[in-house]
Amino acid sequence: MILEYNRPNTIDEALALLARTKPRTLPLAGGTALNRPSPDAIAVVDLQALGLDGVGRKGNLLILGAMLTLQTILELEGLPAALLAAVQHEATHNLRNVATLAGTLVAADGRSPFATSLLAMDAQLKYLPGEETISLGNLLPVRGELLAGKIITQAVLPTNIRLAYEYVARTPADLSLVCVALAQWPSGRTRLALGGYGASPVLALDGPEAGGAEMAASNAYALAQDEWASAAYRSEVAAVLTRRCLDQLSS
Numbered sequence: 249m250i251l252e253y254n255r256p257n258t259i260d261e262a263l264a265l266l267a268r269t270k271p272r273t274l275p276l277a278g279g280t281a282l283n284r285p286s287p288d289a290i291a292v293v294d295l296q297a298l299g300l301d302g303v304g305r306k307g308n309l310l311i312l313g314a315m316l317t318l319q320t321i322l323e324l325e326g327l328p329a330a331l332l333a334a335v336q337h338e339a340t341h342n343l344r345n346v347a348t349l350a351g352t353l354v355a356a357d358g359r360s361p362f363a364t365s366l367l368a369m370d371a372q373l374k375y376l377p378g379e380e381t382i383s384l385g386n387l388l389p390v391r392g393e394l395l396a397g398k399i400i401t402q403a404v405l406p407t408n409i410r411l412a413y414e415y416v417a418r419t420p421a422d423l424s425l426v427c428v429a430l431a432q433w434p435s436g437r438t439r440l441a442l443g444g445y446g447a448s449p450v451l452a453l454d455g456p457e458a459g460g461a462e463m464a465a466s467n468a469y470a471l472a473q474d475e476w477a478s479a480a481y482r483s484e485v486a487a488v489l490t491r492r493c494l495d496q497l498s499s
Contacts, residue, residue, distance in 0.1 A: 252291035258298070259399065263377055265293045266397045275399055277315060277351030300401055308408040314350035314373075314400040318362070321349065330413035331369075334361040334429065337415065350400040353384065354391055357447055359423040363388070364443030365413055366403070367451055368429035374402040388448040409433050412493035415444070416485050425477045426485045428465065430493035432458065440464060440493075442486055445472040452486075458494055465490040 252271060256262040266273050268291070276292040300315040303324065312321065321327070322335045322344065338361050339347055353373070356363035363384070371384040375398045384403075387394065415427035426444040440453035440461050452468035453461050465486035473479035 249289050250292055251289045253294065254291065255294040255297055259376060262293050262295060262298060262399060263397070265291070266399065277348035277354075295399065298399075300399075305407070308406055310405045310407050312349055312403045312405065314348065314402060316349050317345055318347045318349070318352060319344035326407065328409070328411040330411040330429070331365050334365040334413050334427075337361040337424070337427075349403055353387075353403075354395065354400070356388075356449075358443055358445045358449055359427075360443060360449065361413070361415065361424065361427050361429075364427050364441045364449040365411065365429040366405070367449050368431040368439045368441035369405055369409060369411060370431070370439055370454075372404040373400055374404065375400045385451050406433070410497050412496040414489040414492045416489065426469070426482050426489060428486060428489040428493055430458075430461070430490065430497065432497055440490060442468055445469065445474060445477075445482060461494060462487040462490045 254265050256265060262275070266275060271289065271291045273291040273293060276294045295315055298315070301313040303313065303316070304311040318335050318339060319341070322332055335344070338344070338352065352360070353363055353366070367384050367388070372381050373384060373387055374381050375395065377398065409431045412430045413427070415424035417424045424444040426442065429441045429443070431439045436457045438453060438455055438458040438461065439451065441449050442452050442465060443449040450468055453464040466483045469479065469482040469486045471479050472482040
């Protein structure tokens with residue numbers, strides 16, 4: 249339950265509000281997560297007026313403002329087709345128009361195609377106070393505690409990579425039972441991320457080449473069992489989807 253709404257005009261004002269311990273105060277991005285019914289009483293800080301929706305490029309890096317909506321990201325030029333497919337798979341058109349980059353990552357569980365793809369791309373996130381930078385992979389396990397009183401301002405993505413994304417779901421409209429994102433750099437560096445299970449996507453491989461990727465995928469999901477699918481199924485499918493991604497990037 250939202251008991252207090254604030255819409256500051258500066259970053260400093262927003263950080264001052266978020267520093268409070270009473271009432272518990274959280275940043276409000278697109279609102280797709282915080283507007284869900286909840287018994288907890290919270291105050292929210294609307295970030296829409298802070299100018300965190302810019303887009304920039306610096307060398308081989310793409311800099312995306314944290315308040316960009318998923319629909320805006322989908323309409324950007326130059327992004328890998330696989331990332332656009334993951335954005336489309338993340339949410340319906342109406343939700344993409346309000347869900348933000350940072351809000352989606354903070355609220356993401358293991359079934360998030362967008363978080364899985366950015367994990368494969370080794371996305372770096374910048375946050376205030378302190379102008380700190382952290383990789384998405386390091387953030388996901390500790391985001392609840394680490395981001396208390398903080399504001400994500402940007403996501404930084406490499407543009408000199410190739411990306412493949414594959415998934416299996418019960419229906420095309422469902423989130424995945426297993427999804428795989430595979431990113432490769434010109435140097436041969438390969439990162440493999442798996443989604444569809446658990447509290448957050450997992451990084452199965454980050455190495456100088458793609459050797460062993462299928463086995464890494466299978467091993468990473470060897471215990472990935474829940475009410476939706478067995479571990480044996482996920483382990484086998486993860487390896488198959490990884491092979492498909494490898495084939496895409498080698499063709």
